[in-house]
Amino acid sequence: MTTTEAPIPVRSPLPQGLAGQTAVVIGGSSGIGLAAGAMLASLGARVVLTGRDKARLDAAVEHARAAGPEAEVLGVAGDAADDAALEETFERAGTVDHVLLTAGSIAGPAPITEVTRDGAREAFEGRLWPALAAARTAVPRMRAGGSITLTSGNLVVRPRPGMALLSAVGGVETLTRALAVELAPRRLRTNTVRYGMFDTPLARGVIGAGADAAGDEAVAKAGLQTPLGRLGTADEAAAAVLFLMANPYMTGQILTIDGGQDL
Numbered sequence: 716m717t718t719t720e721a722p723i724p725v726r727s728p729l730p731q732g733l734a735g736q737t738a739v740v741i742g743g744s745s746g747i748g749l750a751a752g753a754m755l756a757s758l759g760a761r762v763v764l765t766g767r768d769k770a771r772l773d774a775a776v777e778h779a780r781a782a783g784p785e786a787e788v789l790g791v792a793g794d795a796a797d798d799a800a801l802e803e804t805f806e807r808a809g810t811v812d813h814v815l816l817t818a819g820s821i822a823g824p825a826p827i828t829e830v831t832r833d834g835a836r837e838a839f840e841g842r843l844w845p846a847l848a849a850a851r852t853a854v855p856r857m858r859a860g861g862s863i864t865l866t867s868g869n870l871v872v873r874p875r876p877g878m879a880l881l882s883a884v885g886g887v888e889t890l891t892r893a894l895a896v897e898l899a900p901r902r903l904r905t906n907t908v909r910y911g912m913f914d915t916p917l918a919r920g921v922i923g924a925g926a927d928a929a930g931d932e933a934v935a936k937a938g939l940q941t942p943l944g945r946l947g948t949a950d951e952a953a954a955a956v957l958f959l960m961a962n963p964y965m966t967g968q969i970l971t972i973d974g975g976q977d978l
């Protein structure tokens with residue numbers, strides 16, 4: 716293992732400190748990743764976005780370029796569960812400072828008596844493997860002071876019946892702490908953001924809301940069940956990621972942002 720004896724670089728912990736750094740957003744063509752990519756570009760970071768759907772990814776690249784006209788924004792289409800695609804992404808990214816992983820399919824609800832080995836394998840390969848593979852592929856290319864940010868959800872702390880499989884892939888939180896310890900000698904950091912429900916295409920899919928006015932109404936109604944009276948926005952979700960990326964003293968942490976939904 717390559718180690719460094721130098722202390723972790725001290726630099727501004729504010730998001731503005733991300734200017735000029737390179738961030739790879741795996742799952743950057745929609746929702747939280749899309750918002751993070753645009754914010755990073757607006758701060759002057761170099762941004763590499765990935766996603767499977769090429770047309771959606773191209774639109775995301777344009778969106779990020781519009782947010783940060785001075786920033787270099789690159790799109791690399793590919794599946795985060797495909798090792799070759801990840802390798803190509805990081806090959807094209809070059810030296811990397813930050814990685815955000817928001818990609819990952821979610822298993823539908825199923826009672827434990829109906830969970831199958833194939834379903835479990837699919838869930839683990841769709842969510843846990845991309846986290847391990849992204850770290851494995853990124854680390855040799857990362858600069859000291861850089862960070863990996865993974866994604867989790869508050870089902871991990873508030874499980875519901877039928878969600879055993881989805882809760883089990885919450886092991887990403889344990890992985891966060893393991894990577895933080897293992898990568899600290901390289902002066903690399905690992906954190907996870909644990910989300911409540913945010914208004915993104917994924918969440919709209921879960922609550923059966925479209926992108927139209929009726930969908931907005933359904934989102935507003937779902938938000939009324941939460942302590943703050945609305946769902947979070949993708950920008951609010953992305954800002955939590957930028958905090959973790961920018962602050963050189965944050966590692967091994969699970970940061971919950973959920974508007975009090977787990978209370």
Ligand SMILES: NC(=O)c1ccc[n+]([C@@H]2O[C@H](COP(=O)([O-])OP(=O)(O)OC[C@H]3O[C@@H](n4cnc5c(N)ncnc54)[C@H](OP(=O)(O)O)[C@@H]3O)[C@@H](O)[C@H]2O)c1
Pocket residue numbers: 741742743744745746747748765766767768769771793794795796817818819820821866867868869910911912913914915916917918
């Ligand atoms: N929104 C919420 O309320 C909420 C709550 C808890 C946790 N989360 C977690 O937060 C993360 C982001 O959620 P979101 O709401 O922003 O979702 P989203 O709007 O569906 O965006 C997901 C992004 O990831 C990409 N993606 C999905 N699977 C991929 C794969 N295998 N390889 C490469 N790219 C992939 C998607 O593009 P393609 O489909 O084109 O690949 C898209 O760009 C997810 O892991 C989600 O489970 C979200």
